[in-house]
Amino acid sequence: MINKYDYLIFDQYNLPLEALASFRMLFAAFSLFVIGYPNVFWLNQVPDYFYRPQVLNVAQFLSTGMPPSWILYLLSLVPALLLVLIFFGYKTKWAAISFALLLIVGAAFESSLGKIDHGIIHPLTAFIMAFSGWENKYALDSTKKSGQKEFLGLAPFLLALSVSFAFFTAGIAKVSGGWLSPDKLGVLHHFFSSFEVWDRRSFLAPLFYTVESYYFWKIQDYLTVAFECLFLLSVFWKKAFQTFIILAVVFHTGVFLIFNITITSIFLAYAVFLPWKTIVKSFQITLASRRLRPLMHFKYFLFSLITISLFFGVFIFYNQRNISLAFLNLILSNTSLDYRILQTIIIYLISWTVIVILFKKIIKGKLSKKRYKP
Amino acid sequence: MSRKDIMRMLPILFFLLIGFEFLVMLNFSEPYPAVILPPFKETSFKDTLQASSFKFLIYADTKNPIEFDYGKLIDGAPKSTVFSMLLSLPNEKKYSQAKDDKGPKTIRNKLKETVFNNRKKALEKSDASYPRTERWLREGINDIANIEADSIVILKIQFRFIRSEEIFDSSASHIKTIKW
Numbered sequence: 001m002i003n004k005y006d007y008l009i010f011d012q013y014n015l016p017l018e019a020l021a022s023f024r025m026l027f028a029a030f031s032l033f034v035i036g037y038p039n040v041f042w043l044n045q046v047p048d049y050f051y052r053p054q055v056l057n058v059a060q061f062l063s064t065g066m067p068p069s070w071i072l073y074l075l076s077l078v079p080a081l082l083l084v085l086i087f088f089g090y091k092t093k094w095a096a097i098s099f100a101l102l103l104i105v106g107a108a109f110e111s112s113l114g115k116i117d118h119g120i121i122h123p124l125t126a127f128i129m130a131f132s133g134w135e136n137k138y139a140l141d142s143t144k145k146s147g148q149k150e151f152l153g154l155a156p157f158l159l160a161l162s163v164s165f166a167f168f169t170a171g172i173a174k175v176s177g178g179w180l181s182p183d184k185l186g187v188l189h190h191f192f193s194s195f196e197v198w199d200r201r202s203f204l205a206p207l208f209y210t211v212e213s214y215y216f217w218k219i220q221d222y223l224t225v226a227f228e229c230l231f232l233l234s235v236f237w238k239k240a241f242q243t244f245i246i247l248a249v250v251f252h253t254g255v256f257l258i259f260n261i262t263i264t265s266i267f268l269a270y271a272v273f274l275p276w277k278t279i280v281k282s283f284q285i286t287l288a289s290r291r292l293r294p295l296m297h298f299k300y301f302l303f304s305l306i307t308i309s310l311f312f313g314v315f316i317f318y319n320q321r322n323i324s325l326a327f328l329n330l331i332l333s334n335t336s337l338d339y340r341i342l343q344t345i346i347i348y349l350i351s352w353t354v355i356v357i358l359f360k361k362i363i364k365g366k367l368s369k370k371r372y373k374p
Numbered sequence: 375m376s377r378k379d380i381m382r383m384l385p386i387l388f389f390l391l392i393g394f395e396f397l398v399m400l401n402f403s404e405p406y407p408a409v410i411l412p413p414f415k416e417t418s419f420k421d422t423l424q425a426s427s428f429k430f431l432i433y434a435d436t437k438n439p440i441e442f443d444y445g446k447l448i449d450g451a452p453k454s455t456v457f458s459m460l461l462s463l464p465n466e467k468k469y470s471q472a473k474d475d476k477g478p479k480t481i482r483n484k485l486k487e488t489v490f491n492n493r494k495k496a497l498e499k500s501d502a503s504y505p506r507t508e509r510w511l512r513e514g515i516n517d518i519a520n521i522e523a524d525s526i527v528i529l530k531i532q533f534r535f536i537r538s539e540e541i542f543d544s545s546a547s548h549i550k551t552i553k554w
Contacts, residue, residue: 005382009381010381047503049463049506052496052497063492063496110455113462114462158385161392165389165393182420196425
């Protein structure tokens with residue numbers, strides 16, 4: 001029993017050090033360039049009255065009022081600098097923990113105004129992976145550490161637990177709302193509301209508006225509830241969990257095309273569960289990283305730190321807007337392009353490309369194994 | 375206890391923690407402005423689709439209401455957040471939302487008082503600042519709509535689509551009036 005439990009939490013989700021380090025750089029680069037994190041500087045315009053933290057809101061333990069402007073400014077700027085530290089692997093563990101805590105604190109102050117958002121998976125990924133050992137390779141200060149190889153699977157397992165639990169809570173809410181009742185139509189209700197009230201009528205929405213079949217919509221209710229609730233069970237088998245991650249990509253793509261709802265930051269958590277062993281082998285990550293090693297130099301680190309603090313610092317100061325802080329969004333924020341849509345299309349295209357390429361690789365690998373069997 | 379044993383306990387503790395938080399969240403009746411709209415409870419029925427939106431009307435001398443785009447009140451803020459902020463405003467000036475929920479002197483209540491002391495202070499501070507907020511709101515409305523408003527009326531608009539008869543209708547219900 002203990003052996004099975006140990007296998008589940010320590011070994012099943014175990015990732016090679018090269019994979020963890022590659023994920024670390026991927027996490028920091030995508031967070032900084034495409035996905036971003038919330039700008040909370042706009043909160044300085046909010047009158048004191050609206051700061052009314054809820055019982056479980058961490059903001060209430062930190063302050064009896066909305067923090068002063070300079071703190072809100074730092075809460076918006078410092079995460080970008082911490083992402084640079086994470087990318088280059090300098091004081092990585094502390095940088096990742098601080099990044100997560102700053103994002104949680106910023107979100108806590110924003111939630112104290114009444115509206116509660118669900119962007120917890122992004123900081124949680126940084127927080128949990130801070131303990132994964134992702135700083136032990138391809139990092140500025142990796143040579144100083146011996147590397148803890150024994151528990152490499154624990155952090156990804158905890159992340160799998162968090163992601164699946166998040167889906168489970170969404171599924172349970174739908175069950176208690178009557179989505180399994182044959183008289184009620186949950187997905188169609190959301191679609192009708194999104195189309196008529198929120199005016200979300202792009203992509204496939206007009207096409208779906210014409211679908212009247214009761215069974216078509218009801219099946220979607222059952223599939224959504226089954227998918228979200230069973231996600232939690234899949235954690236016990238890595239292959240099943242990876243299948244659910246692919247289903248989640250299908251789910252988000254559907255939600256985007258039909259409801260025009262953009263969800264991006266959770267994709268960073270999904271990336272932990274890519275078949276990294278295949279990726280490291282097939283794409284010669286070790287060789288590529290050797291070529292990239294000259295980039296892991298202190299002068300480039302300092303240059304990035306200064307450039308990003310200047311770029312983000314000036315932007316946040318002059319734009320007190322609720323905009324996701326990433327290079328892509330900052331560049332597009334003053335154009336007529338909807339940065340959220342573009343950001344989502346980029347992330348979804350990359351995800352689908354990765355899925356297709358890996359699927360082909362895995363199938364090819366299996367076929368060649370069969371062919372050379374004595 | 376070895377390091378491995380501690381690591382073994384981590385997932386169980388982690389699961390208990392998130393599970394406990396989830397159960398607490400399910401059972402907490404939050405009297406403060408946390409506007410958690412139940413997104414899955416108001417599900418449409420087989421034959422009747424429904425959706426609702428909110429309308430903010432501003433009144434000056436209780437004549438000629440004007441529809442007001444509350445999203446412009448705070449530059450760059452998410453519209454849905456401004457919406458929940460405005461919904462949290464009290465109906466009348468003297469109304470205080472910081473209820474004194476001190477119970478009998480049990481250890482549990484004492485603990486609650488100590489843990490949530492900051493929150494109580496925050497709510498008292500928030501109540502005390504209401505007059506300034508009211509001024510801010512009046513000035514904001516004046517800037518956006520160029521009108522000296524004396525009240526805001528929030529209406530809920532309910533849309534209905536009866537599929538078998540292809541009838542589309544809407545009705546309005548009063549949510550609250552913020553007067554000053």
